[in-house]
Amino acid sequence: MNQLPPNVKYDILSPAFHSDPYPTLRAMREQDPIFSHPLLQARVLTRYADVNTVLRENTGVFSARKVEQFGVGTPEHVADKLRVCNDFFRTWVAFLDPPEHTRLRSLIAKAFTFQSIESLRGKIESVAGELIGAARSRGSLEVVADLAGPLPRQIFAELLGIPAEDTAELDRFSSMVIPLFGGGVIGADEVEAAHAGVLGFYAYFTKHIEARRSESTSDLLSKMMEARVGEDRLSDDELVGMCVTLMIADHETTSSLITNSILTLCRRPSALQLLREDLDLIPGAVDEVMRYESPTFATFRRVVREFELVDGVTLEPGSFVLGVLAAANRDPERFADPDTFDVTRENNRHLAFSTGIHTCPGAAMARLEGQIVLRTFIEAFERFELVDDDLAYAPHLMLRGPQALRVAVR
């Protein structure tokens, strides 16, 4: 990430900020709730009401079309490869506005149903039992590598209908593609890598789409291929884009949710005790983790029409806003005692899954995974504690979670 000019008051791009962002976010919310960040060239919003307004505004003021921004300023000799990547991103539901966005959401809603998520329950229980059982025999685990990373990947493979062994290859493509849209400065090498990752994804998913043309299966990929709204259906390019979007949107976020759940309970024995006494509190506890340590830190929108956000503050067309979900979720105007982790919290309408038209379609699946893992973990171990409380976080504006978490278990 770039060096900050000396006059930037809130250093929200540094690793130090991301290891404990809440004091800075509180200061921003209290003193500069609509902060113009010179390096991001965006207004950074930290109040619940403002973030909620931007995400819910549905009269075409804000746009999620950000693809033109990806790779701006990269050398001319990689322009063709950049175009291939950006044409691929243009099919992603996350980067579309209505009516194209509405069309894709309606088509995936036909395939990605409550039943398809609920049918994963047994698989989630068995994978959680297996991974947690292996940790019991070792007496410790590195939560990210041993549980939170592998579990969502195995469950996603089951859902989509691809072999779980292919996860490593798909992760490699993701790590090549993500830097292009993750913010930060992109060079020719990154464009080359992203291009190779995009081709890798195409080759991989096209092979699976072709196989289902001769023999349909009962998995999500077949259901997405069969989904129709009237005569409309997903094209092959859209299908590949949807598989990759779902995969990337699922993996790191669900992994952070699981890691943050275990971390937060290690740090708060009284909350853990409450859960042990009443396991029915677990669904509320998972949502409280989402609020308290939001896996999705922030999200950008482009302003396409002039908009008065609050009295005297007008957002100009062409500018960007960054809605900090992690700050909105700790706004005392919306949540009583917001810096307290409370597994019995009521009316917990946090924004960690966003809201409005882009609200996360995978929320039920993430909640189910989080709840099953937490319950299995609590039931498996009489005691668990942090081996090291000094955690590293990547300075990423979209995603937040510890990079590793070592826990001793008994």
Ligand code: HEM
């Ligand atoms: C704890 C886990 C998760 C969190 C915190 C999370 C959070 C989010 C957020 C905040 C957004 C909207 C971003 C915005 O408004 O710009 C989003 C969108 C999305 N999520 Fe999730 N997500 C999670 C899990 C999942 C899972 C399991 C899937 C699917 C398997 C998924 C698929 C998607 C997709 C496809 C979108 C784009 C929707 C659209 O643009 O209309 N997510 N997610």
